[in-house]
Amino acid sequence: MARRSLLLSAGSYLPKEILTNADLAKRVDTTDDWISQRTGIKQRHIAAPGELTSDLAVHAAEQALHHAGLRGADIDMLILATTTPDHTFPATATKVQQRIGMKGGFAMDVQAVCSGFVFGLATADNFIRAGQAHRALVIGAETFSRILDWKDRNTCVLFGDGAGAVVLEAGEGDGTSKDRGVLCTHLFSDGTYYDKLYVDGGPSTTQTAGFVHMEGKEVFRHAVVNLAAAVDAAIASAGIKADDVDWLVPHQANRRIIDSMGNKLKLAPEKVVVTIDRHANTSAASIPLALAEAVNDGRIQRGQLVLMEAMGGGFTWGSALIRY
Numbered sequence: 001m002a003r004r005s006l007l008l009s010a011g012s013y014l015p016k017e018i019l020t021n022a023d024l025a026k027r028v029d030t031t032d033d034w035i036s037q038r039t040g041i042k043q044r045h046i047a048a049p050g051e052l053t054s055d056l057a058v059h060a061a062e063q064a065l066h067h068a069g070l071r072g073a074d075i076d077m078l079i080l081a082t083t084t085p086d087h088t089f090p091a092t093a094t095k096v097q098q099r100i101g102m103k104g105g106f107a108m109d110v111q112a113v114c115s116g117f118v119f120g121l122a123t124a125d126n127f128i129r130a131g132q133a134h135r136a137l138v139i140g141a142e143t144f145s146r147i148l149d150w151k152d153r154n155t156c157v158l159f160g161d162g163a164g165a166v167v168l169e170a171g172e173g174d175g176t177s178k179d180r181g182v183l184c185t186h187l188f189s190d191g192t193y194y195d196k197l198y199v200d201g202g203p204s205t206t207q208t209a210g211f212v213h214m215e216g217k218e219v220f221r222h223a224v225v226n227l228a229a230a231v232d233a234a235i236a237s238a239g240i241k242a243d244d245v246d247w248l249v250p251h252q253a254n255r256r257i258i259d260s261m262g263n264k265l266k267l268a269p270e271k272v273v274v275t276i277d278r279h280a281n282t283s284a285a286s287i288p289l290a291l292a293e294a295v296n297d298g299r300i301q302r303g304q305l306v307l308m309e310a311m312g313g314g315f316t317w318g319s320a321l322i323r324y
Contacts, residue, residue, distance in 0.1 A: 004173040072102040249307070
C-alpha cells in the first residue's frame with residue numbers, strides 16, 4: 001500500500017471590487033482590445049483598502065473547510081503560498097492559523113511567486129507521505145495590486161487579487177496511477193532569469209515593498225518551454241498517456257500559453273479550466289481559484305485526472321497530477 005494525499009475539497013474568495021479593462025483605459029494608455037487580444041483578460045478583482053492577504057486567505061480556507069466538513073482544529077499543517085504577505089514577518093500563515101481556530105500543528109509561508117501553490121501542494125504532499133502530517137490546508141492568496149505601478153501599462157493590466165484553498169488528507173492507495181490523491185509533483189527553478197520578472201524592493205535592498213517589473217517576451221518564451229517540460233515530467237512519472245488527463249487547470253497568466261498547453265495535451269477546450277478573463281493573473285492564487293471553481297460547480301468529478309502547471313518569477317515552475 002502507498003500513503004497518498006487525498007484532495008477533499010476546495011474553496012475560494014474574490015474581493016468585491018471589479019476593475020475592468022475599460023476602467024484601466026481611463027488610468028493608463030491602453031484599451032480593452034489591446035489587453036484582451038494579448039492576454040485574454042477582461043477584468044480583475046481588487047482588494048478593498050484595509051483588506052489584507054490574510055483576510056482573503058481566511059475566506060478561502062473557511063470555504064474549503066466547510067466543503068470538507070471540517071474545522072480549523074482538524075488541520076495539523078497549513079501552507080500559505082503568497083508573494084504579498086501582510087508583514088515581512090511573522091509568516092502570514094500563522095495569522096491565518098489563529099483565525100481559523102487551528103490550535104496544533106504548524107503553519108508557514110511559501111514564496112515561489114506564481115508557482116507558489118504547486119510548490120505548497122508538493123510540500124504538503126511530501127509531509128503527508130512521510131507521515132508527518134495527516135490533514136493539510138494549502139492556500140494561495142495574493143493582494144498583488146499592492147505591488148503594481150498603476151502607471152506602468154505593461155504590468156498593471158495583468159494582475160488581480162484573490163485566494164484559493166484546498167484540504168488534503170492522508171489516505172491509502174495501491175501505488176499506481178489509478179489511486180485517488182496526489183500522484184506526483186515536479187518542481188523546478190533557474191535563478192539565471194532572476195531579473196526577467198521581479199519586484200524592485202525588499203527589506204534588505206530598499207526597505208520598501210517595491211513594484212513589479214517584467215520582460216514580457218522573455219517570460220512568455222520560457223513559459224511555453226518550461227511548462228511543456230513540467231507537463232511531460234508529470235505524464236512520464238505517473239506512467240500515463242496525455243489523453244488520460246481529464247482536466248487541465250493551468251496557471252492563469254496568458255490565454256495564449258493556456259491554449260498552447262491544452263493543445264499539447266490534445267484536450268478539448270471545454271476540458272481546460274479558464275478563469276483569466278475574469279480573474280486576470282492572481283499569482284499563487286490562480287490555480288486554486290480555478291480548481292475551486294471547477295470542483296464546486298461540478299465540472300471536475302471524483303476519480304478524474306487533473307493536471308496543474310505554473311511558472312513564476314525566479315524563474316520557478318512546476319506541475320502536479322491529482323486524481324480527484
